[in-house]
Amino acid sequence: MAQAYKTKQRAAIEALLKEQAGKHLTADEISQALQQRGCAVGKATIYRCLERMIEQGLVKRYAFNEGDSASYEYHADTAKVCYHLKCCGCGEMTHLECELLDSLPEHILEHHGFTLDAAQTVLMGQCEKCRLAKGE
Amino acid sequence: MAQAYKTKQRAAIEALLKEQAGKHLTADEISQALQQRGCAVGKATIYRCLERMIEQGLVKRYAFNEGDSASYEYHADTAKVCYHLKCCGCGEMTHLECELLDSLPEHILEHHGFTLDAAQTVLMGQCEKCRLAKGE
């Protein structure tokens, strides 16, 4: 990989994502957030920085927004394995830690020959809020 | 819903998807396939037909291609619930039927209050082929 200079733009992006660790931001949200704190960064730069951060494993990219924009999430090295739940109703994405699911990768590898990447997996459905609001 | 005319364009799209049942085609692939068999259909029409088929439950739409184009799959009424496995290596998407996973929606609803939609869920990872080709 080419050398990585430390620029303030990249530092600003990284800091923002770190602060929002656990949340999922779109490129546009990142752009606006930086603008509001006086560190405006061009969209092209944001995309290029994110791309590099993904290569370095600092950031994860999720593109589950059905044709909409992708979201990015800071991925601390120490982050534990967790699944993502995406509500088709409100679009909210949340984290899920579950013991039953922890054993899933092992099972799938043994029985189906597939190496499951839990961090990249998104379980689709409907959150409790939307279910109650809609169903009844 | 408005009345549905039987046009040859729509019939062609439906026939193609039925033939390829179990596979996942992008709008562009559909367009090209129809063109090759002499039934060229405008992109706009393809999108509009697919949209209506989705409403009618004939077709499922998947947008897991990381910002790329969405895929569509014919969804026979008799299709059983199954999960999708997507290989991050080769991009191939396959079906997975698994008894362990069949009990998953129930567990998640009871313990996490989330209504899991298995048909929409995609498990990300690496297929056996890619693992062997890459890992060793």
Place this chain on the structure above:
DNA sequence: TTGCGTGCAAAGGTTTTGCATGGCA
């Protein structure tokens, strides 16, 4: 005949790329 369906072109959005300039080392 009625009005939905189609096709073309243009618009809409996100993301990528080209090129000159600016800034890190």
Place this chain on the structure above:
DNA sequence: TGCCATGCAAAACCTTTGCACGCAA
């Protein structure tokens, strides 16, 4: 000084929409 990173604008990409015409019923 060398060269990567940035910013702007333009391009590329998929998808949606407007409008006139064609075709099913």
